[in-house]
Amino acid sequence: MKIKANGIQIEVEDSGGEGRPVALLVMGLGMQLIGWPDDFVQALVDAGYRVVRHDNRDIGLSQGFDEAGAGNLLWQSVRRRIGLPVRSAYSLQDMAEDSLGVLDALGIARAHVVGASMGGMIAQRLAASAPHRAASLVSIMSSSGARQLPGPRPDVAAALLRRPPSRTEAALVAHSMGMVRLIQSPAYPQDDQVVAERIRRYMHRAYRPAGVVRQMLAIVADQGRAELLPRIASPALVLHGEADTLVPIACGRDSAQRIPGARFVSIPGMGHDLPPQVVEILMQHILPFLAHAESRS
Template sequence: MKIRANGIDIEVEDSGPAFDAQGRPRPVVLLIMGLGMQLIAWPTAMVQALVDAGYRVVRFDNRDAGLSQHFDALGKPKVLWAGLKYRLGWRIKPPYSLHDMALDALGVLDALHIDRAHVVGASMGGMIAQRLALLAPARVLSLSSIMSSSGARGLPEASPEVTRVLMSRPGKGLDAAIEHSVRVFKTIGSPGFSMSDAEWRNLVGTAASRSFYPVGILRQMVAVLADRTRADELAGITVPTLVVHGKADPLVPLACGEDTARRIPGATLAGIDGMGHDLPPGVVERLLALLIPHFASAPSRK
């Protein structure tokens, strides 16, 4: 369904009943996806398991992704130039910021009349979740940052193999773009929980048929590069925090998760053997075993 949040149109999926059998509001889990990814990238099995555990699960397409509002008027950013500025420590002026995207997430809670939620973010979504915990701690029951980063300068970067695949140019047309995406996801995926080419093509093809909008990824990428102060601000996060990271992540290395956990007071770090930068079924099982107890242990803040 489409809602109006933070002044823009955002596509939302609201799963599970809002109230339990006794008429009490069910606790909410807000899932925030990563760079260029859509709400359907959260595995159905994961969403259903959270609903079965007693939670109401809210997912949404970030701005410039999926069926949420696209920002064509902001133009196509010069990502290579922004990347050079990042390496030189120069100021980057993004089309919008991760703070703006955190305001979008807060706006989703407002539009659905949700006072508080357990906030879970993956990759860029973890960065947005961190921003949300800093922006509105009273609205966040707990924070879970998955395969993400503090954004601190000097952290390890993607492996050379991943960089080569990411920098390669896809051929022309949707089919070529799908094949390129399959190569990317196979390269950054979990070596301990591998998926077949057919499974990847099905996932990528489903996403492309729902929405294909690559220029939005570029604007989101510049927003990530421009978010230079978050690392030093993470010490101000006061909500219970779980940091989960794949020990075999070739895109955002484990050290990035370790740094995030070190900077957030009281954060718990959990590394998953064989996990890369994706959410295959085996990883989902291990994530749920971490997330559900984390949610249950968080104060209700009534």
């Protein structure tokens, strides 16, 4: 369903019914709300939570910002490297305000905020800027954004900047598959046919490459988030894969060290994806954590 949140149109999926504690799921770069695996969502619903997911701005079925242009990611990355300000169409804080706007539109005062990758960065900003709205924070395969942290493995960074050879469906699926293979969990590989079908499902729902670039620029432009993390007062759980080639595990450790009282869990063999086996492992940590945080609140 479409709702108006933070002044823009946001596509939302609301599962589990009212009267339950709420888990707000915030997805990562270029990922739609259907990027949350069904078994991840169902595990939360089965545990008694109302699960709210949304397409971040500029992705999926939410409002786009094509009038802002795509921007030059390579040039803006160079500007950041030499200490110059980065220009982006919007900020991660704007995206955190979108998430809060979703809660407002649904009449939800507080939620357990669960973010993956860029969604973890957005969740961190939400918990730091609106502590009374975050019952808890779960940050998965994400980063504090501190400048000294390592970046993606060189071949992964190069793949992020590479364009598909054409816009045929076959070429786009093959291009995405190449990226998936670079960042997937080595201990839990997924069947190529299953992954390809998932990619097609995403593309048929919405294909917005310029929005992905603008979201990447929002990440590159984000300054000072690491200094905000000590303000987070809610219980926090930081989960990270030991084999993550996109966001190295040092980034997760740094996040946990900066958030007061945060618990850090490293997952052997997990990369930068959510295959069924990884979802099962994550839920072994997330569900007890949320239950404890709920009992505290």
